Amino acid sequence: MQFLKSSIGRKVLMAITGFSMFLFAITHLLGNSSIFGWLPGGINAYAHHLHSMPSPVIWGFRLVLLVFVCIHIWFGIQLTIENRAGGSQQYAVKAFQKVTFASDNMIWTGLLILAFILYHLAHFTFQVVSPETAALSNLDVSGNPNVMGMVVAAFQNIGITLVYAIAMVAIFLHLYHGIQSFFQTMGWNNDRTISAISGSGKLIAFAIFIGYLAIPLTILVRILK
Amino acid sequence: MSEHHKTMTFTLIVWRQKGPNDPGKFETYTANNITEHHSFLEMLDCVNEDLIKSGREPIVFDHDCREGICGMCSQVINGMPHGGEKRTTVCQLHMRTFKDGDTIYVEPWRARAFPVIKDLVVDRSALDKVVQAGAYISCHTGGVPDGNAILVPKGAADEAMDAAECIGCGACVAGCPNGAAMLFTGAKVSQYAVIPQGRAEASRRVKSLVTAMQECNFGNCSNHYECQASCPKGIDVKFIARMNREFIKAQFA
Numbered sequence: 001m002q003f004l005k006s007s008i009g010r011k012v013l014m015a016i017t018g019f020s021m022f023l024f025a026i027t028h029l030l031g032n033s034s035i036f037g038w039l040p041g042g043i044n045a046y047a048h049h050l051h052s053m054p055s056p057v058i059w060g061f062r063l064v065l066l067v068f069v070c071i072h073i074w075f076g077i078q079l080t081i082e083n084r085a086g087g088s089q090q091y092a093v094k095a096f097q098k099v100t101f102a103s104d105n106m107i108w109t110g111l112l113i114l115a116f117i118l119y120h121l122a123h124f125t126f127q128v129v130s131p132e133t134a135a136l137s138n139l140d141v142s143g144n145p146n147v148m149g150m151v152v153a154a155f156q157n158i159g160i161t162l163v164y165a166i167a168m169v170a171i172f173l174h175l176y177h178g179i180q181s182f183f184q185t186m187g188w189n190n191d192r193t194i195s196a197i198s199g200s201g202k203l204i205a206f207a208i209f210i211g212y213l214a215i216p217l218t219i220l221v222r223i224l225k
Numbered sequence: 226m227s228e229h230h231k232t233m234t235f236t237l238i239v240w241r242q243k244g245p246n247d248p249g250k251f252e253t254y255t256a257n258n259i260t261e262h263h264s265f266l267e268m269l270d271c272v273n274e275d276l277i278k279s280g281r282e283p284i285v286f287d288h289d290c291r292e293g294i295c296g297m298c299s300q301v302i303n304g305m306p307h308g309g310e311k312r313t314t315v316c317q318l319h320m321r322t323f324k325d326g327d328t329i330y331v332e333p334w335r336a337r338a339f340p341v342i343k344d345l346v347v348d349r350s351a352l353d354k355v356v357q358a359g360a361y362i363s364c365h366t367g368g369v370p371d372g373n374a375i376l377v378p379k380g381a382a383d384e385a386m387d388a389a390e391c392i393g394c395g396a397c398v399a400g401c402p403n404g405a406a407m408l409f410t411g412a413k414v415s416q417y418a419v420i421p422q423g424r425a426e427a428s429r430r431v432k433s434l435v436t437a438m439q440e441c442n443f444g445n446c447s448n449h450y451e452c453q454a455s456c457p458k459g460i461d462v463k464f465i466a467r468m469n470r471e472f473i474k475a476q477f478a
């Protein structure tokens with residue numbers, strides 16, 4: 001239990017849960033990219049494939065993710081509160097040499113992402129935001145829920161696209177600091193690797209940002225219909 | 226002197242605090258007749274002479290060797306520990322790095338673990354408590370051993386020496402937005418962990434140092450690496466990674 005009380009132990013848990021969510025974000029993006037039609041049947045077939053998995057698998061996966069999210073948020077808030085009490089914000093003049101906007105605002109981008117996840121679940125999982133275009137009540141020609149129709153209808157609305165775009169900026173900033181932070185906290189870093197890890201972390205964060213943004217933007221400008 | 230040297234004048238905004246319980250406030254002073262060869266501490270000496278002559282209380286600050294190796298001087302200058310010059314302590318910071326007429330903010334280290342004692346002097350005994358928790362080797366070493374009686378690979382010796390370059394000034398804590406002492410503690414853990422003499426107790430050491438660090442109210446690292454930029458000895462954040470590694474390994478030891 002000493003491990004869970006120590007700052008390093010709690011950070012290791014945050015690193016592992018955070019990295020798992022990062023891996024989920026990549027998988028989710030790859031799956032969602034089926035909307036561009038590389039998979040026969042598009043995103044509807046992909047969604048059907050996911051939902052035809054045995055329900056213990058689906059619910060087991062959801063449960064693990066939920067637990068990971070909760071651990072990450074719980075320790076994130078706890079460590080931040082401890083830090084705000086112990087830090088150097090009382091300086092009249094403080095000139096940071098290394099701190100970035102991303103690294104300084106992990107708690108806020110994190111909470112923004114949490115708010116987005118709740119909205120995103122209500123929007124596309126529980127489908128209560130725009131019930132008239134809900135995939136579950138609008139089946140496509142092969143009898144599958146029309147996810148494509150739901151997503152396209154949503155992102156043709158500039159307001160919804162804007163909400164998603166802001167959330168993607170938050171995810172970008174969170175990963176911009178988070179990916180390299182994972183390696184440092186796990187101790188898988190040294191002076192020879194740090195710039196490569198940091199650099200590729202930022203690049204991957206940007207790639208995820210562009211990837212996720214591509215879907216609502218191509219729909220908004222009517223490339224994807 | 227002023228005939229041979231161009232002199233400069235500075236406006237200093239200095240934190241003054243009578244004691245640990247005094248709320249403290251900034252006072253403005255003028256530093257006159259300062260040459261480019263004055264160190265920052267010598268400049269403060271000049272200001273203090275003027276203050277004493279006019280019957281006022283001089284600015285209290287920590288200093289000792291004045292050659293950049295003891296780790297006593299501890300001032301945040303214009304928002305940067307030791308003034309932000311690369312690998313430079315306050316005593317080795319020279320006034321040539323400032324421009325005539327500059328306004329300079331001088332503040333003490335500020336962190337929950339470092340309460341202010343007076344003016345620019347803070348209590349850094351929290352760092353000693355971390356060291357006392359186990360940043361040493363607990364066996365008697367006896368007399369000087371024969372050379373190469375214990376084989377230490379060159380790379381390991383270099384790594385240990387790089388970590389041991391820490392002078393314990395606390396700039397890493399002062400610079401850290403969280404007031405964390407991970408760079409200091411990481412350096413202590415690493416300097417012993419990489420050499421055979423220290424390896425035997427590595428697990429026990431890292432656990433007790435990390436616990437002591439927390440008990441002393443230091444913050445938690447969030448990997449900003451501001452500590453490395455603040456460090457007058459350029460201690461690398463790779464030692465924090467090594468401490469994290471050692472700490473995880475110690476859970477299985």
